[in-house]
Amino acid sequence: MKTSVEPSAPRLAPLRVPAFRRFALANLVSTTGSAMAPVALAYAVIGQGGGAGSLGVVLATNSVPTIVFTLVGGVLADRLSRSRILFLGNLLAATAQGVLAALVATHHATTASIAACGFGSGIAVAFTAPAAAGVVAQVVAAEHRQQANALLRLPANAVKVLGPVVSGVIVAIGGPAWALSWDALSFLAAALLLLGLRLSAPVTTSSALADLRAGWSGFRSRTWLWTYTASGTVVVAAWLAGFQLLGPVVAAGHYSGARSWGLVQGAFAFGLLAGTAVCLRWRPYRLLAVAVLTGAGLCLPLAALGLGLDLPWVLLAAxxxxxxxxxTIVAWNTALQLHVPQEELGRMSSFNGVGERIAIPLGYLATALAAHAWADRTVLLVCAGAVVVATVLNLCVRDVYRVNRV
Incomplete structure (x- = not known):
């Protein structure tokens, strides 16, 4: 694969920008809590008597508001100060996770109350994700954006290596409320950091509805964008339904429960960290083709769990x-930032985000129902197959090979 080597783009150049440093620090702080949340959430549901069905309802409820409100978040990200949106979104997430931690700690948590808190967190994501997508393009020069995207993920991924493992131990010893409490505090700290970011708002003269229509037109006109999104609809739904929903259930039934699932999550996070290190050194020319191809690796842990392999093999697959x-994430973000004008990034990111998430609730619910009819491991193998098929079909699109480094 053709590689670009640019001496003028040193790997740490984005850290010279004060606004980027603050944004990266806020992202790191919130990640210290978010890395613990999946294990804690899963076993909060299991601890109050729920199984795959209850966890599927909770995860689906978390996804629905993200899908419903992300387009609104995308329009606002191209009209208002992105730093203000990020501050308010993190504050909302802190509130939702704080209430959830209190419910779990006092043994008042039910599937409905956990789902309600997840709904609040989902709204927060709907507004913060499009705003965050445009920050790098707003504060970092084009030639440094891949490094910026990688540097954002490097410390966050380092935290994710230990976060799930620590969360698994905390949940096993003291219960999930402690891990959920830290998640809430980390969002609050991130909100305070983002309050000082103070990014200027874009200058707009059109209405919000006109912006939304223009964004949809721009999204449809970019074949590479909507086909990647369509593929992501299948890949993301299959991955989350298999890994986040059935993964903890299979770990509880066939491995050692929270401890083993924490190790799997930690192994996955270690892989993310290693992938970031690769992105700091490797600058692929065919950005989108690389993003599509490397995403297929998500089928590996699904297949390993589905085949009932020993834990070391599951960890390697993760x-x-x-x-x-x-x-995939770094290459995709870089391609988006290089091939979409900065004033459209919020809307293009939101259309992509909605497209990739729109099937998640259905995937959770369908997987939960399928788990009642078939063995959990059989459903995991179906999810792995769906990831492979969607990837192959996307690689057949010619425009994938035309979105390259500029």
């Missing part, structure tokens, strides 16, 4: 999937 996913 590491490889993490490496591939992080390369």
């Amino acid at each position: 590491v490889l999937a993490g490496i591939g996913l992080d390369i």
Whole structure:
């Protein structure tokens, strides 16, 4: 694969920008809590008597508001100060996770109350994700954006290596409320950091509805963008339904529960960290083709769990999937920032985000229902197959090979 080597783009150049440093620090702080949340959430549901069905409802409820409100978040990200949106979104997430931690700690948590808190967190994501997508393009020069995207993920991924492992131990010893409490505090700290970011708002003269229509027109006109999004609809739904929903259930039934699942999550995070290190050194020319191909690695842990392999093989598969996913994310973000004008990034990111998330609730619910009819491991193998098929079909699109480094 053709590689670009640019001496003028040193790997640490983005850290010379004060606004980027603050944004990166806030991202790192919130990640210290978010890395613990999946294990804690899964076992909060299991601890109050829920199984795959209850966890599927909780995860689906978390996804619905993200899908519903992300387009609004994308329009606002191209009209208002992105730093202000990020501050308010992190504050909302801190509130939702704080309430959830209190419910779990006092043994008042139910599937409905956990789902309600997840709904609040989902709204926060709907507004913060499009705003965050445009920050790098707003504060970092074009030639340094791949490094910026990788540097954002490097410390965060380092935290994710230990976060799930620590969370698994905390949940096993003291219960999930402690890990959920830290998640809430980390969002609050990130919000305070983002309050000082103070990014200027874009200058707009059109209405919000006109902006939304123009954004949809721009999204449809870019074949590479909507086909990648369509592929992501299948890949993301299959991955999350298999890994986040059935993964903890299979770990509880066939491995050692929270401890083993924490190790799997930690192995996946270690792979993400390794993938970031690759992105700091490797500058692929065919950005989008690399993003599509490396994303297929997500099928590996699904297949390993589905085949009932021993835990060391599952951990290896999780590491490889993490490496591939992080390369995918950095390559995709760089391609988007280089091939979409900065004033459209919020809307293009939101259309992509909605497209990739729109099937998640259905995937969770369908997987939960399928788990009642078939063995959990059989459903995991179906999810792995869906990832492979969607990737192959996307690689058949010619425009994938035309979105390259500029």
